[in-house]
Amino acid sequence: MRYLAININYKLDQDWYCRLGSIVACHQYFSELGPEHGPSVAIYDIEMGKYIWLSEAYRENNPRLIGIIQDATKSVKA
Numbered sequence: 464m465r466y467l468a469i470n471i472n473y474k475l476d477q478d479w480y481c482r483l484g485s486i487v488a489c490h491q492y493f494s495e496l497g498p499e500h501g502p503s504v505a506i507y508d509i510e511m512g513k514y515i516w517l518s519e520a521y522r523e524n525n526p527r528l529i530g531i532i533q534d535a536t537k538s539v540k541a
Contacts, residue, residue, distance in 0.1 A: 465510050467535050468492045471527065472501030478531050486515055507532055 464482035468489035471478050479500055483489050486506060493503040505528060506516040521528055 465508060466515065467505070467507040467509060467532065468503070469505045469507060469528065469531055470496060470501050470503050471531075472499065474501070475499070477501070478527070480531055480535050482509075482535070489515075504528060507535075509536055 464484050466483050466486060466489050467480045468483055469478070469480045470493070481489075481492050483492060489506045496503070502518065502520075504518050504521055505514055507513070508515050
C-alpha cells in the first residue's frame with residue numbers, strides 16, 4: 464500500500480493512519496470516519512516520501528505528524 468491517510472485526535476491523545484492503495488481510497492477513508500477519530504490531517508505518499516495533501520493546520524513542521532509517518536514507514540520497511 465502506497466499511501467497513508469492520517470488523522471489525529473488531540474482530545475483523546477490518539478493517532479490513526481491507514482495504509483491504502485490509492486488517493487481515492489484515502490478520501491473514502493476520511494469520509495467514513497466518525498468524529499471520535501479526530502480531523503483528517505494528511506495523505507502521505509510512502510514511495511515518494513512527500514505529502515499529497517496536508518491540512519492547513521499542519522503546514523508548519525509538526526513533530527507529532529512526523530513521528531506518525533516515521534513509525535508507519537518503519538513498519539513498512541521491516
